[in-house]
Amino acid sequence: xxxxxxxxxxxxxxxxxxxxxxxxxxxxxxxxxxxxxxxxxxxxxxxxxxxxxxxxxxxxxxxxxxxxxxxxxxxxxxxxxxxxxxxxxxxxxxxxxxxxxxxxxxxxxxxxxxxxxxxxxxxxxxxxxxxxxxxxxxxxxxxxxxxxxxxxxxxxxxxxxxxxxxxxxxxxxxxxxxxxxxxxxxxxxxxxxxxxxxxxxxxxxxxxxxxxxxxxxxxxxxxxxxxxxxxxxxxxxxxxxxxxxxxxxxx
Amino acid sequence: xxxxxxxxxxxxxxxxxxxxxxxxxxxxxxxxxxxxxxxxxxxxxxxxxxxxxxxxxxxxxxxxxxxxxxxxxxxxxxxxxxxxxxxxxxxxxxxxxxxxxxxxxxxxxxxxxxxxxxxxxxxxxxxxxxxxxxxxxxxxxxxxxxxxxxxxxxxxxxxxxxxxxxxxxxxxxxxxxxxxxxxxxxxxxxxxxxxxxxxxxxxxxxxxxxxxxxxxxxxxxxxxxxxxxxxxxxxxxxxxxxxxxxxxxxx
DNA sequence: CCCTGTCGTTATCAAATGACGTAGCCGGGG
DNA sequence: CCCCGGCTACGTCATTTGATAACGACAGGG
Numbered sequence: 001x002x003x004x005x006x007x008x009x010x011x012x013x014x015x016x017x018x019x020x021x022x023x024x025x026x027x028x029x030x031x032x033x034x035x036x037x038x039x040x041x042x043x044x045x046x047x048x049x050x051x052x053x054x055x056x057x058x059x060x061x062x063x064x065x066x067x068x069x070x071x072x073x074x075x076x077x078x079x080x081x082x083x084x085x086x087x088x089x090x091x092x093x094x095x096x097x098x099x100x101x102x103x104x105x106x107x108x109x110x111x112x113x114x115x116x117x118x119x120x121x122x123x124x125x126x127x128x129x130x131x132x133x134x135x136x137x138x139x140x141x142x143x144x145x146x147x148x149x150x151x152x153x154x155x156x157x158x159x160x161x162x163x164x165x166x167x168x169x170x171x172x173x174x175x176x177x178x179x180x181x182x183x184x185x186x187x188x189x190x191x192x193x194x195x196x197x198x199x200x201x202x203x204x205x206x207x208x209x210x211x212x213x214x215x216x217x218x219x220x221x222x223x224x225x226x227x228x229x230x231x232x233x234x235x236x237x238x239x240x241x242x243x244x245x246x247x248x249x250x251x
Numbered sequence: 252x253x254x255x256x257x258x259x260x261x262x263x264x265x266x267x268x269x270x271x272x273x274x275x276x277x278x279x280x281x282x283x284x285x286x287x288x289x290x291x292x293x294x295x296x297x298x299x300x301x302x303x304x305x306x307x308x309x310x311x312x313x314x315x316x317x318x319x320x321x322x323x324x325x326x327x328x329x330x331x332x333x334x335x336x337x338x339x340x341x342x343x344x345x346x347x348x349x350x351x352x353x354x355x356x357x358x359x360x361x362x363x364x365x366x367x368x369x370x371x372x373x374x375x376x377x378x379x380x381x382x383x384x385x386x387x388x389x390x391x392x393x394x395x396x397x398x399x400x401x402x403x404x405x406x407x408x409x410x411x412x413x414x415x416x417x418x419x420x421x422x423x424x425x426x427x428x429x430x431x432x433x434x435x436x437x438x439x440x441x442x443x444x445x446x447x448x449x450x451x452x453x454x455x456x457x458x459x460x461x462x463x464x465x466x467x468x469x470x471x472x473x474x475x476x477x478x479x480x481x482x483x484x485x486x487x488x489x490x491x492x493x494x495x496x497x498x499x500x501x502x
Numbered sequence: 503c504c505c506t507g508t509c510g511t512t513a514t515c516a517a518a519t520g521a522c523g524t525a526g527c528c529g530g531g532g
Numbered sequence: 533c534c535c536c537g538g539c540t541a542c543g544t545c546a547t548t549t550g551a552t553a554a555c556g557a558c559a560g561g562g
Contacts, residue, residue: 076408076490124382132378134386138346145399152399153327157333192510197407198407207510210510211512458541
């Protein structure tokens with residue numbers, strides 16, 4: 001399992017970045033596009049299951065996801081794994097490593113992924129010459145912080161069923177923003193173990209809880225496909241605010 | 252309970268900022284100091300128990316804590332409260348509100364606090380003219396993200412006792428970095444309810460767990476004073492890395 | 503084709519945690 | 533001075549959640 005297969009291509013010039021077509025992402029100004037285009041050093045393909053970044057490493061790169069699913073996680077000495085967040089197209093990976101020197105979490109691909117590679121060293125140029133983009137980087141960090149706040153609320157204060165409903169709604173909405181859903185369905189590369197590790201529940205209890213949601217006809221999840229059968233009931237169970245997603249930047 | 256008492260003074264010029272004397276904070280360059288001095292619009296006193304920022308508000312200010320304890324939290328409809336993090340001197344408050352327009356959490360003072368006030372509008376000038384400071388802001392956001400990651404790991408994967416030990420070590424270390432401890436003791440303004448709301452445990456169970464730690468002579472907590480009697484045993488219980496704290500920026 | 507590993511599922515039992523009720527201490531305000 | 537509210541403490545019982553084991557379906561590799 002090579003951590004970085006030699007699939008460094010240059011298929012997508014930034015001007016034709018596949019993310020640009022999605023409404024959820026804000027468009028670049030011309031000079032920003034020029035800089036980002038120069039900031040980008042290549043592309044990277046990662047197979048499902050690959051470790052993209054490892055906790056403790058000094059990663060030399062910053063990455064933006066162009067397609068595919070991944071997740072950030074931390075391990076405990078006893079082998080317990082906490083999945084911190086799921087990573088989707090438009091997400092920026094490795095900022096912590098670039099700013100604080102050392103990654104404090106690992107990143108793994110859930111599906112095959114296609115990523116954009118930036119040189120960590122050049123981040124400083126970005127701050128110096130493009131305050132608008134620097135602001136965007138901070139926006140992304142701040143947004144991640146907000147999401148983590150919500151997950152902390154979820155783990156700390158909700159029951160297993162509400163927690164699960166919240167997570168599924170959260171992931172579905174994010175996928176929907178990126179045009180990865182079809183109606184109430186989405187191709188869902190997580191296993192029940194991933195959900196368990198994200199919610200701080202045991203695998204068995206996660207299974208019980210998911211079945212409970214399925215029996216109540218709130219969801220259906222088979223063959224890597226998740227369907228939200230009754231989004232209103234789920235939202236109600238999870239105290240979910242179905243606010244419209246605002247446009248977000250990406251690098 | 253006035254949310255913002257009219258205690259807007261100007262006692263501490265940035266050149267004599269009380270935080271500057273602490274080793275944990277990195278010193279400013281001269282031109283940075285000049286800008287920050289100009290960026291700062293005043294000072295603010297908040298009594299213990301005061302709400303400093305409210306979820307949903309469009310706060311007009313950014314704050315840096317000069318002294319005192321506070322906490323960030325979110326409420327659920329059923330009244331459950333999740334405390335997201337404790338706020339100590341040097342912490343920067345309101346960045347989310349400044350960048351994303353609306354605060355997604357509230358902030359409350361645990362003890363009397365003394366804060367430095369910045370104009371939200373001027374944040375843009377900071378990004379435009381002082382990339383070094385912009386980088387520092389991102390550093391702070393990134394660090395908060397890292398802390399939230401650790402708390403998520405804590406809530407999701409550790410037992411009540413380990414969770415509690417971890418939290419106490421975390422808070423003690425942060426207080427220690429800021430010179431607020433004396434030996435193994437610290438004046439600790441949280442109640443057991445706060446600890447419970449931070450750990451996602453019931454008050455009763457938090458009490459049980461704390462007593463268990465006290466009976467094992469790992470901690471002593473009376474009269475608003477917390478003492479870590481056996482830091483090694485606590486660290487062991489909590490899988491705590493006692494890494495040396497690195498210097499951090501502040502604004 | 504079988505072997506093997508992953509994934510989802512279920513049953514049983516044990517342990518962790520929550521809910522509720524109660525009590526004592528203490529400090530502040532009338 | 534007393535009352536009251538916040539905080540800590542503790543007992544009992546209910547509920548949630550975890551641990552373990554076992555099984556079937558399925559996919560991939562030899």
